[in-house]
Amino acid sequence: MKIAKLAFGLICLAILASNIVTMSRWSEARGVYDDICYLRQAHLFQRFGIGGLNTNALLDYDRYFEGKMKKIAFPEWGDPIRWPCHNPMPNGKIVIQYPPGTGFLLALFPEGHQVVPLYLAASLIVCGLALLGIFMARTPPSIAGAGVFGALAMYLMINPAKASYSVAPTMAVCAIAGFLTALWLTRDRRGVLLAALIGLVLGASVNFRLPNALLVAGYCIFLGILFLRSRTSATFVQGLGFAAAVLVGIAPTLIAQAVNAGSPLATTYGSADVVAPAFDFAVLGQYLRDMQFVLIVLAIALTVCLLLIGRGSVRQVALVVAGNLAVNLVFFLSHPIFTPYYVVPIAMLSLWSVLFAWLMQPEDAYEPAALRREPTSLEAIPR
Structure with a gap:
């Protein structure tokens, strides 16, 4: 088994190395509107610090964004009302529509060399968790499962993650949250700190993409049902800690919306981007x-398997994942707009959660049912 672990680990590292070579050739001037807007947010953070949350077009008096528009031959570069991914607000500002998280991460790196380090950092996190999964595996099937999934996760850091700068940090967050979810729910004693940490991580993901707010849906449903069934202070505190941490994680986006749109609950997206649900067979x-x-079929299939053959608290991971999948799929499949990465976050969060739950099962869970010895009545009495 050590040889198999080593082989899969080397495969993941080889894909990481290949990704690094590919990323090193990327250009930050590929002419994609979203890219330029994320880079403008990063530029504002580097110029004004926390004041970079204000993305008003009037702050472009150093002509940074105009210069970017000229480079891609945008015909109306001098008219902010026509700038891509900017929207006019009722307060008169013309602001970037995206939440501030991706721009903040890009701002951590020197201008002109921001995208590759961001993707490299996200890839290292994903690779580290993939290697952790392979190391934790204790049977040939689990080693193969962890190894194949780890290789897949590394591949996805190029395609579709390259489609938007917001996807790379989202992929890293999903890997971290999946591990923490399994760690939290497979424990006999569940502390509020671990639940709060998951809430903080998932809340922070909203700063990269607003639809990431849906990633907490399954957790909210699970914690709500858990409290209604037990009515204990412990479950209430867990739910409260999770919700409070989610709110703390989302805080930068709420502040940015208050600064740019006039209210924490007001969106910076335009009316063309806010569409009513409608099932479209073309989409x-x-x-x-x-x-x-x-990815979605794989996530559903493995979640069902975990529900059927998982033991003890491991099944609760599957319940959280099932609720999350249901809410997110209803939203995105009824959203009459398609992009190559919309459902990737929920698919990856689900797969990471199921993988680590499977790996964290008690050792005797891998034994055939006929070989498992149930405890006697005396052994079952707690000491």
């Missing part, structure tokens, strides 16, 4: 032909 067909469909 559904695009999902069916995309890699996202494979």
